[in-house]
Amino acid sequence: MSLTLRRCVIVLLTLLLVLAGYLMRWDARVLLWWQESQSSAEQQAANLWLPGYQAVAQLELPGYEKEEFSGLAYSAESDSLFAVSGKTPLLLELSREGRVLRRIELKGSANLEGVAVLGDGYMAVADERQHRLSIFRIDAATRTVEPAQYLQQIDLGYAEDSNKGFEGLAWDARNQRFLLGKEKHPVQLFSLPAAGYRVSGPLQALTDLGGIMTDLAGLAVDPRSGHVLALSQESHLLVELGQDLQPSNFIALLRGLHGLQHYIPQAEGVALDRDGNLYLVSERNLFYVFRKQPGAH
Numbered sequence: 001m002s003l004t005l006r007r008c009v010i011v012l013l014t015l016l017l018v019l020a021g022y023l024m025r026w027d028a029r030v031l032l033w034w035q036e037s038q039s040s041a042e043q044q045a046a047n048l049w050l051p052g053y054q055a056v057a058q059l060e061l062p063g064y065e066k067e068e069f070s071g072l073a074y075s076a077e078s079d080s081l082f083a084v085s086g087k088t089p090l091l092l093e094l095s096r097e098g099r100v101l102r103r104i105e106l107k108g109s110a111n112l113e114g115v116a117v118l119g120d121g122y123m124a125v126a127d128e129r130q131h132r133l134s135i136f137r138i139d140a141a142t143r144t145v146e147p148a149q150y151l152q153q154i155d156l157g158y159a160e161d162s163n164k165g166f167e168g169l170a171w172d173a174r175n176q177r178f179l180l181g182k183e184k185h186p187v188q189l190f191s192l193p194a195a196g197y198r199v200s201g202p203l204q205a206l207t208d209l210g211g212i213m214t215d216l217a218g219l220a221v222d223p224r225s226g227h228v229l230a231l232s233q234e235s236h237l238l239v240e241l242g243q244d245l246q247p248s249n250f251i252a253l254l255r256g257l258h259g260l261q262h263y264i265p266q267a268e269g270v271a272l273d274r275d276g277n278l279y280l281v282s283e284r285n286l287f288y289v290f291r292k293q294p295g296a297h
Helices: 003-024 026-037 041-045
Strands: 053-060 069-075 080-085 090-094 100-106 112-119 122-127 132-137 152-155 166-172 177-182 188-195 204-208 218-221 228-232 237-241 247-252 267-272 278-282 286-292
Touching (some): 069 166, 069 218, 080 112, 090 112, 177 218, 228 267
Parallel strands (some): 069 112, 069 267, 166 218
Antiparallel strands (some): 069 080, 080 090, 090 100, 122 132, 132 152, 166 177, 188 204, 218 228, 237 247
């Protein structure tokens, strides 16, 4: 290898390392890891404590290879999960083991990226392309939701950047509000106040997460603590935010870590069930289950 070629290879490798460091936010991750290492047992017990979780199921959902699973939410009423597809406007009900229980077509939608279960059959979805939040109600017999059945539709704004809009969506029952995550420009968490499962006020910016992740793809709320889980597909990261919305701990979604057999290619949705188990979906049709290990705080 000539000297010139060797220098070019070194420069290329250096640039790749810099890019990887940017995407993974290694500086912020090292700081967060240091904070984790200094946490007491009491502090860990006050959190979900993601470092204590291990992947116990990693599977593909047959028949949905051409879909793009985006959002995920848990229903305590049915003890099941609901996912949306960003390609075909579908709402899928899943068992906690990843079996498809039913599919519901959401007519009038375009690019579904987030879903939230509110209670009493009420649900909400975020459509990134239409920059819109839609609220509707389903029952055990629902297989289609027509446009006329939407109870409320809210324009979320940011129409000038329709592919970098709102992707994360979660229902914060404790504070009676929707939480929404803007994917990029900025990577930010917002809230929408609600009353009676209807939006009752304007969109409010809460915190910028660009310092720890390069995009925001999914959100979930722990109903016991009120803590928020923020998911990044580019940074391969799941972060727990405390009640002050500051990061307290994380897991990296990479092969060989936390029981993962491979890195999660494009994590887009996260949910938490009543037993504290974690669920993730990734494009196109991947489904993951994480469980807290015995002895982990």
